[in-house]
Amino acid sequence: MPDWLRLRRAEEPPVDAAQWTKCPKCGTMLYRRDLAAALFVCSTCEYHFRMHAFDRISGLVDGDFTESGADVLPGDPLAWVDKRPYPVKLEADRVKSHLTEGIVCGFGTIGGIAVALGVMDFNFRGGTMGTVVGERLALLFEEARKRRVPCIVFTASGGARMEEGMLALMQMAKITLAVRRFRDDGNFYCVVLTDPTTGGVSASFAFQADVIVSEPKAAIGFAGRRVIEQTIRQKLPDNFQTAEFLLERGAIDMVVKRAALRDTLLRLLDYAVGEPRVASHASRNGSAAR
Amino acid sequence: MPDWLRLRRAEEPPVDAAQWTKCPKCGTMLYRRDLAAALFVCSTCEYHFRMHAFDRISGLVDGDFTESGADVLPGDPLAWVDKRPYPVKLEADRVKSHLTEGIVCGFGTIGGIAVALGVMDFNFRGGTMGTVVGERLALLFEEARKRRVPCIVFTASGGARMEEGMLALMQMAKITLAVRRFRDDGNFYCVVLTDPTTGGVSASFAFQADVIVSEPKAAIGFAGRRVIEQTIRQKLPDNFQTAEFLLERGAIDMVVKRAALRDTLLRLLDYAVGEPRVASHASRNGSAAR
């Protein structure tokens, strides 16, 4: 276990309480350690559990991972109070998830290729996007642009975070600008959609990537399933807004099982950054005035 | 009547035989001179007759029109002979249409704005696109690019000309390259679709314009109506592949009656070239490497 992860793990509670996990799809009782070894995929029915950001990262990077933007922490710009004040909700999720916000960003290598990595985590406020998610992602894309390394983002989000109001919505624009600047310099951006990816995230950086991969059966859509059902007053088919449905409808590039995900990303990185890109992009821009 | 048109008209036969024209839609007998004054639109049912290229041009330009590419004339590259040799077919259509090929290209002004104009004519080989149509259009776009003037093309075509085989098909590519080079320099390209616009023309320069206008009820499509009916073994609805149908399906910008067409084009030209474009485009290209 690399140092960065050991430090991180030290903050987590002992796992005795969570030795066994029940598969929500088929009901199989899964031994926590086996489940982790299987990348949190049910051995009976292949249900893909939602993953903690650091579990994902540690399963992906070669060794070291340098977190970035970790010092960017949420404020309470709207002084929001409903049943509980917003800061109290935040603190509860910090304790529950052992995360400081809904995304972990940073730099590492995958198969020897340097990458920027952003991983959302549904355990923190349902992966909602507030100012911090926006700021950390913008910083990530800006730094990745400087370093000229490809960027991989895992999405998992219920949409914009209500408690930050319009400041949350504007993160869609902010991240878009950072993504565009990053891509306009000739860099490679790959997204992995995980369950669920909806609302403002689906309507911004989730669908601005060069290649869009999805985990199987992930729920992906703009409008929430309930909203649509209320609007049309009938139940939607089961496969509606699943990754497989989107693949058929042409919205995403591929659906990849978690067991094959790392190898797939490795190949994608190889296709994308194998060439001496710096030189060719320079010549490309130099003669754009033709 | 301007000189260029008087010269042109001199080649035409006396009009006594064609004093009266029957509207193919409502059957009204129309006096030829009235019909011409009404821009070849039936006064009873608004049926838009197919127009001769020079009638269109003379109704559009302020005065002078300098034809370009008129010296480019068809060969017989495939030495094609079926019922008649290809050169005999060409000669027959030259006599019938008083045209040297299926398109007339050139330069003039509309409302004082200098434009490049390409007008296809269904009377010559059904407006089919062979080498000459391709060459004349490529020359037109190249010259328009040099002069930095907007380009307006009227389409009317049954598709690629069989008798020139693959050389005809390749004109789609040739014109595309010329259109792209023209547009990439920041120039304005407007198409007016007229009845009919199908096959290779619909699949190239007809749908590469900044703005796509159509005359009412024009038949526009890639596959021929008969081909589709044979494939699906049923009759198609009447409005299928009409301009109005395409407008609803989002394929074209506007449907404009012939009576309003010149004014519409004038406004479009004004929107497009009113600004000092040369300067701004230069600065645009200069900083593209950002």
Add this chain to the structure above:
Amino acid sequence: MNVIVEREKGLLELERRIKELQVLFADQIPGSNVELSALVEKYGEIQREIFGTLTPWQRVHMARHPNRPLALDYIAALDAFDELHGDRHFRDDPAIVAGFAKFAGRRVMVIAQQKGRDVKEKVLRNFGMPSPEGYRKVQRLVALAEHLCLPIVTLIDTSGADPGIASEEHAQGESIAQSLYAFSTARTPIVATVIGEGGSGGALALAVADRVIMLEHSVYSVASPEGCAAILWGDSSKAEEAAEHLKLTSDDLVRFGIVDLAIPEPLGGAHRDAPGTIARVWETIGSLLDDLGRVERGALVEQRYEKYRKIGEFAVRRAGSADSP
């Protein structure tokens, strides 16, 4: 039920009576009739009382007022307008009205959301909720405006993007994401104006701009108050409470630096003087375009980046401080 319409009822009755009396006493010296003067004074009092300060929830209803000027009312006031249709692939979405326009000597591309006035038009325009095809028309016309170096003016008035089955099937998320992407570095000046409701991502898709302005009583929010209440509390009837929380008024948004300026409305709302309001909006847009026209295109895009880059409020943990925030 629109709370503004309800509150207006008594006022409109008073207005009717004042007009009657004015006709009746038309031959008298203005102000000499005591009954009329009292009524006029009372009218002014009530008007100020009702409209002097509006709660966020009342502003939401002002933004949705049935007589509020809609995008096509603004477009009708232009010197010239030629609508451009379609996404070129699938459909023309009537919820988005866009095209070339001229006003006060300026050539621009106008891109607007139109809710519809009567029932028939509302249905035709899907109540101003754009489908993916609408947003793809937008992207096409942003590229066209850029190509022709035309400034872009957007008029925003939507409760949100269409949440229907077909829209999901046609990748609504992608269509909004790509609209944001298209505006983000378009090398031409962009002014976005919220004229009514600015609802969520469906509104933002037209609001990545160099200047974002709004009418005083327009609202612009991360979700509709009803939607927010449903999301947070599973109860859309708590919309009024949500409206209080969301900070969706022009005052709030100017304070947050999200909106550059608010255009005052007549007492009682834009519909009380539609032509005047519309003229003021175009005047404001025109003067902003003039300012932006003087900025070099590269700098313009750079400034747009900075404008959005700095939006957000967060804490930064200082180096050496404790691990918890």
Add this chain to the structure above:
Amino acid sequence: MNVIVEREKGLLELERRIKELQVLFADQIPGSNVELSALVEKYGEIQREIFGTLTPWQRVHMARHPNRPLALDYIAALDAFDELHGDRHFRDDPAIVAGFAKFAGRRVMVIAQQKGRDVKEKVLRNFGMPSPEGYRKVQRLVALAEHLCLPIVTLIDTSGADPGIASEEHAQGESIAQSLYAFSTARTPIVATVIGEGGSGGALALAVADRVIMLEHSVYSVASPEGCAAILWGDSSKAEEAAEHLKLTSDDLVRFGIVDLAIPEPLGGAHRDAPGTIARVWETIGSLLDDLGRVERGALVEQRYEKYRKIGEFAVRRAGSADSP
């Protein structure tokens, strides 16, 4: 009925008998059996007679031979391939198979038309006739290849673009027009290979390239012979006559300068040695890519312009000559 399959029948029978005899006389010295030698000689004679020269119509049928290697057979021979799906808007078209690929150390984007082998696959892939969504996937991936500086390899095998109602409703013409437009100035090397049928605009949509090559017995034509006969003579049964006229063979097209080179096929057609043919095709593509890789990107696009600019045969009326041509 495929005329090549018909002509092959006797030959295949002969082949079977030769194999039987070879087994029977396996212990004899090769060539010592008179009957076998005679058969082998006869076999060679017939083979040369049947396949030594093929009429255009026979070539059409060779291009449509049920055992001819299809795009997926070529893709299966690559070192790596990851398919990319969808137009991002509406649908993934299985008639177009495209994605990242590696072969002999090269990274490329492969874009191919796949007709389908068995009935089920043929239906799935619409017999290799792409819909507008297919061509929009192509445009997206051309842009992606350009973005990543990956050379593009297209494999062409279609009787033409889909002529159905839905395709017309989704603007088939526009989708092909925009594909041509996308390839026209893509700043990356492009090699297009006609591996079977190159039918009309639906094929050309993948064939605006720096090098256009074809297998010896592939065909590439302005319209299918059947379509041409229907258009000109209202009788699609005159397809054989049309094939003679259309100049659709590799010899003709190399002569016209439309195709840069023809890759020889084994006697009897590509399917007689599919692995060998496929290897030769990739080798040829690889060496062309190596050549193109040495050209500066701006010059590449310039040369592509010139390549197509000069295609066409026409007369030019000399100045001062008579008015009639």
